[in-house]
Amino acid sequence: MTHLDATTLLRGAGLRVTEPRRAVLTALDGMPHASADGIHARVVETLPDVSLQTVYNVLRDLTGRGLTRCIEPGDHPARYELRVGDNHHHVVCTHCGAIADVDCVVGQAPCLTPGEDHGFVVAEAEVTFWGLCRDCQTADAPLAAVAAQD
Numbered sequence: 765m766t767h768l769d770a771t772t773l774l775r776g777a778g779l780r781v782t783e784p785r786r787a788v789l790t791a792l793d794g795m796p797h798a799s800a801d802g803i804h805a806r807v808v809e810t811l812p813d814v815s816l817q818t819v820y821n822v823l824r825d826l827t828g829r830g831l832t833r834c835i836e837p838g839d840h841p842a843r844y845e846l847r848v849g850d851n852h853h854h855v856v857c858t859h860c861g862a863i864a865d866v867d868c869v870v871g872q873a874p875c876l877t878p879g880e881d882h883g884f885v886v887a888e889a890e891v892t893f894w895g896l897c898r899d900c901q902t903a904d905a906p907l908a909a910v911a912a913q914d
C-alpha cells in the first residue's frame with residue numbers, strides 16, 4: 765500500500781494536524797475495518813499517552829470531515845476505514861464479525877434504487893451482506909476455534 769500522507773489529508777479536510785490524528789490515519793492505512801479498540805492498540809505503540817477516548821474523539825472528527833467512514837455492523841463494534849466516497853458495501857460474518865469490502869452491486873452509486881423513493885433524491889445505498897466467513901465455515905466447533913486463536 766502506498767504510504768499515506770496523513771498531514772496532507774488533515775490539511776485538505778481543514779483539520780488541525782495533531783499527532784493523535786496522524787497516528788489514527790496511519791493505523792487505519794494498515795488495517796481497514798478496524799475497531800476503535802484495534803486502532804487504539806496500534807496508536808499507543810508510537811504514542812503511549814493517547815487514551816481510547818481520544819481515539820474515539822479523533823475518529824468522530826475524521827468521520828465528520830469525510831476522511832474516514834464508520835460502519836456499524838449490527839451487534840458488532842463500529843469499524844472504521846479510509847475507503848470513503850465510493851459507495852462500496854460490506855459483507856460481515858455473523859459469527860466472528862470479520863468484514864470485507866464488496867464493490868457496488870450494480871454499476872455506480874446508488875447501485876440499488878428503492879422501489880419507492882418517498883420523494884428523496886437517493887445518493888447512495890449502503891448494503892450489508894451477512895454470512896459466514898471462510899474460517900467460520902470450516903471450523904468444526906466455531907466457538908472453540910475462536911477461543912483457541914487467542
Ligand SMILES: [Zn+2]
Pocket residue numbers: 857858859860861862896897898899900
Ligand atoms: Zn467468521
Ligand SMILES: [Zn+2]
Pocket residue numbers: 796797845847852853854864865866
Ligand atoms: Zn470497506
